[in-house]
Amino acid sequence: xxxxxxxxxxxxxxxxxxxxxxxxxxxxxxxxxxxxxxxxxxxxxxxxxxxxxxxxxxxxxxxxxxxxxxxxxxxxxxxxxxxxxxxxxxxxxxxxxxxxxxxxxxxxxxxxxxxxxxxxxxxxxxxxxxxxxxxxxxxxxxxxxxxxxxxxxxxxxx
Numbered sequence: 001x002x003x004x005x006x007x008x009x010x011x012x013x014x015x016x017x018x019x020x021x022x023x024x025x026x027x028x029x030x031x032x033x034x035x036x037x038x039x040x041x042x043x044x045x046x047x048x049x050x051x052x053x054x055x056x057x058x059x060x061x062x063x064x065x066x067x068x069x070x071x072x073x074x075x076x077x078x079x080x081x082x083x084x085x086x087x088x089x090x091x092x093x094x095x096x097x098x099x100x101x102x103x104x105x106x107x108x109x110x111x112x113x114x115x116x117x118x119x120x121x122x123x124x125x126x127x128x129x130x131x132x133x134x135x136x137x138x139x140x141x142x143x144x145x146x147x148x149x150x151x152x153x154x155x156x157x158x
Contacts, residue, residue, distance in 0.1 A: 030063040045111045
């Protein structure tokens with residue numbers, strides 16, 4: 001009897017711990033992601049209501065355009081070739097830069113300076129490149145790192 005109670009207690013505690021985990025970001029819809037991005041910017045830059053409205057519009061347009069560009073192959077689960085992926089990444093980078101330029105146009109000079117600082121800091125603060133794949137991802141150079149200025153080596157070399 002004691003063993004049954006112990007097993008049930010452990011199972012109950014395990015369920016509670018699993019449910020206590022924060023929700024994953026992927027569960028957010030595009031509107032929620034826009035709100036979260038604007039909220040983060042507002043906290044850092046003290047935006048006015050007009051600026052918030054304009055930035056919401058900019059981010060919403062960005063989300064719409066990225067959703068329209070989603071290829072049908074991806075929805076079917078097929079993986080595009082490397083050249084297609086490279087071209088798509090360049091397109092996404094150009095769209096992101098255009099969005100950032102639109103946002104900077106809405107900001108005051110002081111806010112724009114802070115925004116540039118945030119972008120630079122967030123770029124450096126994020127996870128190291130390709131850390132998700134154990135540093136050496138598919139297509140990375142086999143003889144060392146995937147970037148010239150990186151001191152890391154692949155897992156196989158360690």
